[in-house]
Amino acid sequence: MSDKPARTPASPEARRARARRWTLSVVAALVTAVGLVLMFLLAQATNNSELYERNYARLFGINVVVAVMLTLVLGWVAFRLIKRLRQGKFGSRLLIKLAAIFALVGVMPGLLIYVVSYQFVSRSIESWFDVKVEGALDAGLNLGRATLDSLSQDVSNKARAGGALISEVPDAAAGLALERVREQFGATDVLLWTGTGQLIGSAGASRFQLNPERPSAQFMRQARTTGSVAHIEGLDEVPAGANGPPPAATVRALALVRRPGFDLGGETRFIELTVPLPPAVVANALAVQEANREYQERALARGGLLRMYIGTLTLSLFLAVFGAVLLAVLFGNQLARPLLVLADGVRQVAGGDLRPTVVLPGKDELGGLTRSFALMTQQLSEARGAVEKTLGELDAARDNLQTILDNLTSGVIVLKADGTVVSTNPGATRVLRMPLAAYEGRKLTDVPGLEAFGLDVEQQFAEFEVERAQHGLDHWQHAFELHPGGAADDMVNLVARGAELPGAARLLVFDDISEIVSAQRAQAWGEVARRLAHEIKNPLTPIQLSAERLELKLSGKLEGSEQAVLAKSVKTIVDQVDAMKRLVNEFRDYARLPAAELKAVDLNALVADILHLYENETIHGQVLAELDPRCPMIRGDAQQLRQVIHNLLQNALDATEAAAVARHAAAPDGAAAPAAPVLVRTRLGESGERVRLTVQDHGTGFAENILKRAFEPYVTTKTKGTGLGLAVVKKIADEHGARIELSNRIQDGAVVGAQVSLSFALSPERHSVAATTPSEEHPVT
Template sequence: MRWAIGVGAALVTAIGLVLMFLLAQATNNRALYERNYARLFGINVVVAVLLMLVIGWVAFRLIQRLRQGKFGSRLLIKLAAIFALVGVVPGVLIYVVSYQFVSRSIESWFDVKVEGALDAGLNLGRATLDSLTQDLSNKARAAGAQLENVPDASAGLTLERLREQMGASDVVLWTGGGQLIAGTGTARFQLSPARPTAQQLRQARSERVVAHIEGLDESETAQVGTGPPAASVRALALVRRPGFDLGSDTRFLQITVPLPPAVVANALAVQEANREYQERALARGGLLRMYIGTLTLSLFLAVFGAVLLAVLFGNQLARPLLVLADGVRQVAGGDLRPTAVLPGKDELGGLTRSFAMMTQQLADARGAVEKTVGELDAARANLQTILDNLTSGVIVLDEAGTIISTNPGATRVLRAPLAAYEEQKLSEVPGLEAFGQSVHQQFAEFEVEHAQHGLDHWQHAFELHPGGGGGGADDTVNIVARGAGLPGRARLLVFDDISEIVSAQRAQAWGEVARRLAHEIKNPLTPIQLSAERLEHKLSGKLAGVEQALLAKSVKTIVDQVDAMKRLVNEFRDYARLPAAELKPVDLNGLVADVLHLYDNESGHAVKVSAELDPRCKPIRGDAQQLRQVIHNLLQNAQDATEAAAVAHPQVPPSPVLVRTRLSDSGERARLTVQDGGAGFAENILKRAFEPYVTTKSKGTGLGLAVVKKIADEHGARIELSNRVQDGAVVGAQVSLSFAVAPERPAVLIPPSEENTVA
């Protein structure tokens, strides 16, 4: 920067010396002055612009630093102002005095009267030409009025008459688009006469007539001895259409009249004399501008030198302080990049080096902190991802039981939008009031136990009713919760939904009960039945008619009830001791068709059974014996439900039970669906329909669907139970089982006819 400033200052000084030398030579050599005037003027302008740009750039930098509040800006401005005043004030004084002296001296060298006479002659010539132009404009306007009613076809004769009357060289009639209609004079011998410009047409349309002089500007190019050039006055007038003829195009009349040669010669003579005088007077203006330019350049050089010295000296003093101030501002803004270090050996240079070392140490410390924070953020993100994907519910509470944060698992398990109740107490969440109070009580007891015995957590099982069902089995959720303390007296609550586990344990318990009941009840049933039959056999024929009838009725009642008990015991036995399934390829359609033979029209059932079997169904992996039992159970339940609905609504004929098979689009699973026309299931029954002893029939045991569910689990099949809704009303229920298709390999299908039929 110093080298560039030095070279620039030397270059400007050299240019100034050259200009002053040329000025001194020009005062004694007029020819040299006139020959180099343009160059001197251009160099002056370039030097002046460069100096103004440099000074403006320096001033802008100083003002910008001051607005940015940089340290040392005021000191730099003060030094620059002092040095600038020292150089500017004397220079301006000398400049004003010299300017007055030079301007008045040179102005007195020329005669003012001659210049006034030439100006008067020029004005007289302009007035004469303006008079001729105005006269032709008036004539053109009148001629345009004569052509208003003249059609285009006969306009030639009228134009020739007008040309003779006005003494014009040519008269031309144009359309509004600049197309020639007719012309006389010299225009007839031209292939493409000069047409008026679009601007002239617009001006004539707005002002009705426009006129101008042509040919006087060609005097400069005319050769000596050829006489004055042919100048003329050309007028363009608007020709209106008569009446309301709005559809016709506008026409324009162009008249060209040559100027008198004497007038042209006099005008050119006055113009030539004025030009020669101005050329002579050019030396006066140029000399005046040269002197003033040189003085102005000298003033700029003085101001530039003063400001430059002020900036250089002030920068040397303030630069270390500015470096420190910038470094402090960067550190305050969080920017710990290394700062500049000055190479000086003085105290200020050492201070900048110490500050740079301190900044580097701060940057290293912040890097270590940012690395630690990044690791913490990554760990926090991993923990949040784990919490979001946990099936267990997690709730963080404060000491008062207010919800701080939750995970999606908590919303799923508790069936409540817990995220919407953050910053509220858990006991205030609708449906979880009792749960929240119990959890708060468990934490209170845990704190006492933790203080006395050092326990680190508590665990408790809860039975919730988040749907507000008041304890019904349809909305019961069994959970096991575990609580622990967190730093800051926060509390961690983790819980899992164990409803399925409880349901499985309940099913296992029912199976054990069924096995024991079957064992305990079956043994005495046969002796009871045999004793009743033997008693009837011994007393038959030995009693009177009334007693004989009573005996027969009583024995029949005993035998019937024993048979009912045997069927009940058999159902218990089937549920408790269902054999393991032997999965083999089975033709599902054939199995269904074989079972449906027992439900044909001659079987005596009140409700008919229809089938829709998909011929694309592939063999499935299953146990044919157990699948027959599944189909029988489903069909019997469907017929019972449809028959019960028919009894409740005798006016509506019962719809048949529908058995349907379908192959999935992927071809990997086959679905078996049984639909009835009954009243459907209540919501609480739908949720527990596959549990033992849950039934809607007055004489049912509730083991039919439980056996179906157990067999489906053995086959790895998905089972679904739902109500069929039509137009918002329940029109029945359906049970669907989805079986996996058997692998495509050579296998012997088990014909349904070879399996034992279950009645």
């Protein structure tokens, strides 16, 4: 994609000027085209006087309209030139000079040619109609007529001779006689008719006609009166001005066949001869006739021809003048436009506008100057565009960096050299649990609750300066323990990294590793549990057996008081050994929890089976169950899930009982309401892809610091206990890929108990199973 800046829209004045130029060009082209068409029509009319006479008024009117339009266009051009001159626009004087020069160059030769052509046309037209020419045409026409009359008379005489030849031939033998007559006189057709117009016989082409054309009654009367008659056929049918070969003209003669002797009783007969005329004679006769006709027509239209030629010359002169002025304006504009473009471009560049200027086509010096100027402005524009693009990229990079910082889970703080907070990201507020954005512009050591952290960070940067100078380090890293809000039981573990930024700024990046520390602590407890189970369990049995053996050996040998002391001591040893064994077993279970064997498990049936172990509690309403019958099979280890449910129920019952005892002790009259029940619930998730198990108690809940570490070993709120119950639950949940949540239940702003929820994935066998108890809340029996 080009980096060239887009051209800004033209101003209204520039658009109007462009529209005027287009309008002027279109009108000029239209008028010129109409004028050329009229000249062509006039030229065509010169050879066709009839067409000219028929369309004279129309052509004259169109010529007047074109002349008026040309005058208006020329007037508009002159008005624009004068207006530009009065407005003082650059190049106006040059345009006027060029227009005047081109107009003079076009008008003066045009006027000279017009005068000479007018005289030439006038004298030429008069010379066309001379008396000698007219006499020669009349003589030629008479000569042609005489020639045709002579030929007609000759054919008439041949008809008489033919009639004499067949006068004694009977009608039955007329065919052979007619054929001899046709061959003798060179006729194309010979026919013998009766006086009533009946055909007796024929020779030639007419023999093949069923009904040959018979002579008219007038033609027969003339032949009976004069003996013979002839006329020419075919010349009158030729239209005037027809081109092509001459027509086949013939001479048709009809002669009376006289009877021999005094045979007055016989029927009158007529012989008809058809003889073709020579083509040369016919062509010459037609040519003379056509020439005489055209001469007479031109003689009658002499004035119209003169007007026609003069009109054509006048229109040509007007078009020449118009073209000269128009070319003057156009060429003058072509010469002045580069200068105008340069002047306008200089004003734009001076005003800081680096838009691409117009580049004029052409290979002359002015066109090259506009191209060089446009290249210069383009390079300036590209340079400024590159700077703006770089600034835009910097802004975009800054925005992207800010977006990344805003979405980082790590905290980021930019500090000055004196420890003043320049900027922070939301991750820093989330990790340090402090609205650091409100403390920008202040030192980190002045933020309440972070004074020690700020001092430690300054100390780390001071040591980093020394280390960097000695060893060339580029960053430092250190772990911190913070107590936000000053609470000793609320601790946040951080790992921070610091580095120097340009401009003596400092970058501090830190992450909350409390969960990692918790995981490491759990792993350490697992290792401790394994070692304790190995080191402590082995001597417990010998201790218990030794105590019991002492009691057995000494029983009955001591006095009453000593015997009581012995029994009490042995019992104490045995009880403590049992307690130690239970502790060791819990550590062993936590440390050596076997890998889960995930199979399809009916969670509802498993819960119902476990609740049978708490039958006494369920009878007295201390445990309630809400089991969703829609729950399908889940993926799990039945034995480990049984341990999870048992631990959760036992913790919930202990918490509920402790809360009930506390409320009873705090009651003024020593009486309190009965303890609320523990609720076990199963539900199919809204997505239908997971099953949730929830255990709710009505205890005192957990403190905030305990909630964050409740699943760590040896974290407990009980006076007696190892704190391994929820740790084992968390470990089993992780083996099952289940999500576990622990939270306090809040009602009317007060803590009314705690809730543990586990979300299990479905087994591939996703058919639903019926619960062993109804879904309504009720004791399970």
